[in-house]
Amino acid sequence: xxMKTSTRQVDGVTIVDCSGRITLGEGSVILRDxxxxxxxxxxxxxxxxxxxxxxxxxxxIGELVSAFTTARKEGGELKLLKLTxxxxxxxxxxxxxxxxxxKDDEAVAVKSF
Amino acid sequence: xxxxxxxxxxxxxxxxxDSAEQAASRIAAESGFDEDEVMGISMAVREAAxxxxxxxxxYDPDKKVILDFETxxxxxxITIRDQGAGLDPNKIPDPLSPENLLKTSGRGIxxxxxxxxxxxxxxxxxxxxxxxxxxxHGTSAGAKxxxx
Numbered sequence: 204x205x206m207k208t209s210t211r212q213v214d215g216v217t218i219v220d221c222s223g224r225i226t227l228g229e230g231s232v233i234l235r236d237x238x239x240x241x242x243x244x245x246x247x248x249x250x251x252x253x254x255x256x257x258x259x260x261x262x263x264i265g266e267l268v269s270a271f272t273t274a275r276k277e278g279g280e281l282k283l284l285k286l287t288x289x290x291x292x293x294x295x296x297x298x299x300x301x302x303x304x305x306k307d308d309e310a311v312a313v314k315s316f
Numbered sequence: 317x318x319x320x321x322x323x324x325x326x327x328x329x330x331x332x333x334d335s336a337e338q339a340a341s342r343i344a345a346e347s348g349f350d351e352d353e354v355m356g357i358s359m360a361v362r363e364a365a366x367x368x369x370x371x372x373x374x375y376d377p378d379k380k381v382i383l384d385f386e387t388x389x390x391x392x393x394i395t396i397r398d399q400g401a402g403l404d405p406n407k408i409p410d411p412l413s414p415e416n417l418l419k420t421s422g423r424g425i426x427x428x429x430x431x432x433x434x435x436x437x438x439x440x441x442x443x444x445x446x447x448x449x450x451x452x453h454g455t456s457a458g459a460k461x462x463x464x
Contacts, residue, residue: 227366228330261363261427265420272418289355296430297423298412 206230208237216313217246218284222255225263234263238270238281247279248316252309254285264297271303280304284312320387325380328373328398336365336383340394343385347392348452356431357392357450363424364396364446372398372444394448402439403446 206223219237224230241249251270259267267283274281282304286294294300306312324339326332340361344354365381373379379399386393409416411423429435434449 226362227333227370260359260366261421261423262366264423268418269420272420293427297426298417302417 206233208233210237210241213309213313216248216250216316217241218250218252218309218313220252220255222257224258225256225266226258226260227262231262231266234266234270238273242274242277242279247274247277249274249279249281250284250306250309250312250316251281252284253287253290256287256290259290259293264293264299267303268299280316282306282312282315284309319389320385322385324383326383328369328375328377328379328381330369332369332381333362333365336381336396337362339383339385344392344450347387349392349450353450357394357448360428360431360448361394361396363428364394364448367403367424367446368396368398368400368444371403372400374400376400390452392450392452394450395445396448397443397445399443402441403437403444404439405437 206221206225206229209220211218211220219241221234225234238249249270251267271281284306286305291300294303294305304315306315322339322343324335326335337358341354341358344357349357361383365383368381369375373381382395382397384395408425409422411417411419411426416422425435425437428446428448432448433451434447436447438445438447
């Protein structure tokens, strides 16, 4: 399953609903382009909903890091929502879980910005 | 005694990475590993294939990636070979160190070591072979590294 994203606005926060695989190639590029497009439009409060992400590889992890640091450099904030067990475990073993602000509840996540 | 062996010779393309992952997933499941182990093995093979295609062969259409799966006793042994310049395992940075934590690459070998029981990186002037071992029902606490 290829990577897909759709965006919606909730109380000034842009929620990016991601589904499929974030892997080297198309998946990573779609995520990168989506986040850069939002930042270029001044939408700097970004919540990546990863609840439907079925798989992520080291390239995808790198893309999450890139999105996080790019948003921060541009004065924005990027948080993660609803990690699957696989993604959660990968962020744990790579010690990135504590780097990202990870939320389980969308309403709580939106209010946290 | 070799019970089973399958070998693939593949082009240096992103499609090879997906094919290697899918083959690893199928063979690991057939070898009796549970769902989490199958996911880990297939991810390790994917990461090794990425290294072979991107960093080893650098997408060179004249260079191939050779993927071997062997079942020997209770071990699944997977070898991924490229025809590149050779990877120096001593120059692989630690992705967990604070200065590398926010880097956007460099986690592939770390993930491979995390999911496999043994990882042997064998660089040479004609390419790199990375040999991955997973014990069926293994209880190994972590990957052992041996460079030759």
